[in-house]
Amino acid sequence: MQRGTFQFMKSLNRSIILNRIRLEGPISRAQIAKDTKLTPPTVSSIVKELIDSGLIKESIQGESQGGRKPTMLIINEKGFYVIGLDAGPKDIKIILSDLNGGVHHFSKKALLLPVTADELLKMMKSEIQGLLDQYKEEEDKIIGIGVAMHGVVDVDRGISLYAPNLHLRNIPIKEQLETTFNLPVKVENDAKAIALGEVWFGSGSGASSVVAVNVGSGIGAGIVINGQLFHGEHFIAGEIGHMTIDIGGKRCSCGNYGCLQTLAAGPAIAERAKKELAIGKESRLTELSGGNLERITGRLVHKAALEGDQLSRDILHSAGIYLGIGLTNLIHLLNPERIIIGGGVANAGEILLDGVKETIARMALTERAKQTDIRLSSLGNKATAIGAVSLLLSELFSI
Template sequence: MQRGTFQLMKSLNRNIILNKIRLEGPISRAQIAKDTKLTPPTVSTIVKELIDSGMIKESEQGESKGGRKPTMLIINADSFYVIGLDVGPKDIKTILTDLNGKVLKFQERVLFSPMTNHKLLDIMKAEIQQIMDPYSEEEDKIIGIGVGMHGVVDVEQGLSLYAPNLNLRNIPIKEELETRFNRTVKVENDAKALALGEVWFGNGNGAESVVAVNIGNGIGAGIVVDGKLFHGENFIAGEIGHMTIDMGGKQCTCGNYGCLQTLAAGPAIAEKAQKEVAIGRDSVLREMADHDLEKIDGKMVYEGALQGDDLCVQVLKSTGIYLGIGLTNLIHLMNPKLIIIGGGVSNAGDFLMDSLKETVQKKALTEAAKHTDIRVSKLGNKATAIGAVSLLLVELFQ
């Protein structure tokens, strides 16, 4: 689908009719007119345009309230597709979904260092092309591409300003992908994309203020207020991984010392476990790693905890405490209704969450703050890619 067509579809959405159908369908034309205070002829004209564009379709007939049964309207979810990319420090996940966020295709590719801007863009283009190839006869149905990129992103220009874990700067993602694929491209920080995905399709659905925390090789947060992402003045709102927790702590990739992610991200979990095993602590990790301690990673620590290994359980518990301190600071600053934990480290589940919640309950100021709703993402390892898809859907439906 050409970029102009996407703009046309957006213009059809100059009022709330499309979103009304998305949220409340099946719904009748008369009900839309009643709820939106638009005149029935206006509703009928716009509905006809939306049906002609393929965005919505008529479904079953509704209950009669005296007279003819009304024809109900729903989103025509499989009429269009969206591509979403999660570009992390270690891999790229690419998905293709329908308009309801249903994942139709998923693929993953490992990134090897050292990486350059040119090499990363080439890999992204290859992944997008690969996911498009089976849909060559339906290519016009692919309305756009969303990218969740780790690090600091200039959303207006679609530019990756700084990807710290890849040590890259000023990657023109939007410009390169729009030129190559001639489709609308939206680029966002990965944690912010995760937050939006949770609001649209995950645990954040319906909540007005949500913070989604992405904990993997780094830690970032996406802040949603009144359904909209909050970016801050220079696009760094939510960089809680670089909140200083221990001034005398280890140096972070950002150059500062004692950042939260030096204490609680995936590499920190692995490093803590490696050090303890190296000084002689008894653990199943030694055998799991074939006595090569550098092989110990966060996933292995979780697997050890599942086997009841004391060291692994202790490492994850201490990680939860540090995260709890970081989230308490976040609660005191933002006071969100809901905090959602996503990213690879969130797979540790209760080993992490129990001590995290206990820490918040000990340290938060008020009784209500102590019981802030904190949940694990239900979108799993596709959460950020689904969030990247949501970047396009926000444009379309809101």
């Protein structure tokens, strides 16, 4: 199957019917014909092809509208699998997912830093080969590989143009992996892949325009409009971490001053805590860090906040306010239906979200904009790898 599956899907009517089953299944042939305005014989013959190909299957009998009970159709989720890679900057995570985003394998391996482009590619190949060896019996059902990584990615050519945290440029991921494994490969920026994954399998389901914001050691976002990722002309759409919030603020890794991520990302939260402790503020953090300020991280601030530490709660709340300012700018620019917040800092949950929501409610222009649907990610630490899988699925199911 493999490459052929994609060719097979190119027919417009097949895609329309397949998506109907994916979104509405269990669904009967008669209902598909009614919804799509295709003739019943056309639906029947395409359904037969889709069943023969293994993409869909017949399920339980539906309710009868008088007469014989119709046979219902659903996606054959274990008919095919996709490999998803979350590549760096600290480790490589790899998953094997079915067509419904069910994760059948998850493993992770630390990167030995510093790494060269060749070493990174070699390691990605070895992880993929390891998974293929483990799932030999399913090998024919694996239809492609999705790769998500930080930095700027040329999605057309599947090249990592710039991966700042690894100090690497121009890694020909797609070409290398396609040659080695003879499978279609899609490469995408991690925040953008996450956004697509949220729409397919997470908190973005059912919304027509979604911005997924990843708040970790930096801040990035992916924009999905009508099911499609928006990249911009030079692949940098969504780089909201470098939105200027305070021109007199701290210098950012990008060279500019007062970027959003210097105020709301994990390292900024840790910095703020260190500063407050250095001037003698009382906090549970002193004990948790063993009195060593250098041991304070965003995660530790979160831990202290959960234990009721007021200073830590205040710091996370104020990070939420800054994030809310950035997101208000984003709402005024794009007016999305839903915003999803994920990444390590999002683990702070409601403490962070309260600051975000109250800021948007205070600053956004209209009543409805003030009530923009803001949610936390539901995909956890597999969000990036699941996003990588959805790169392939969105192509497979695309109309």
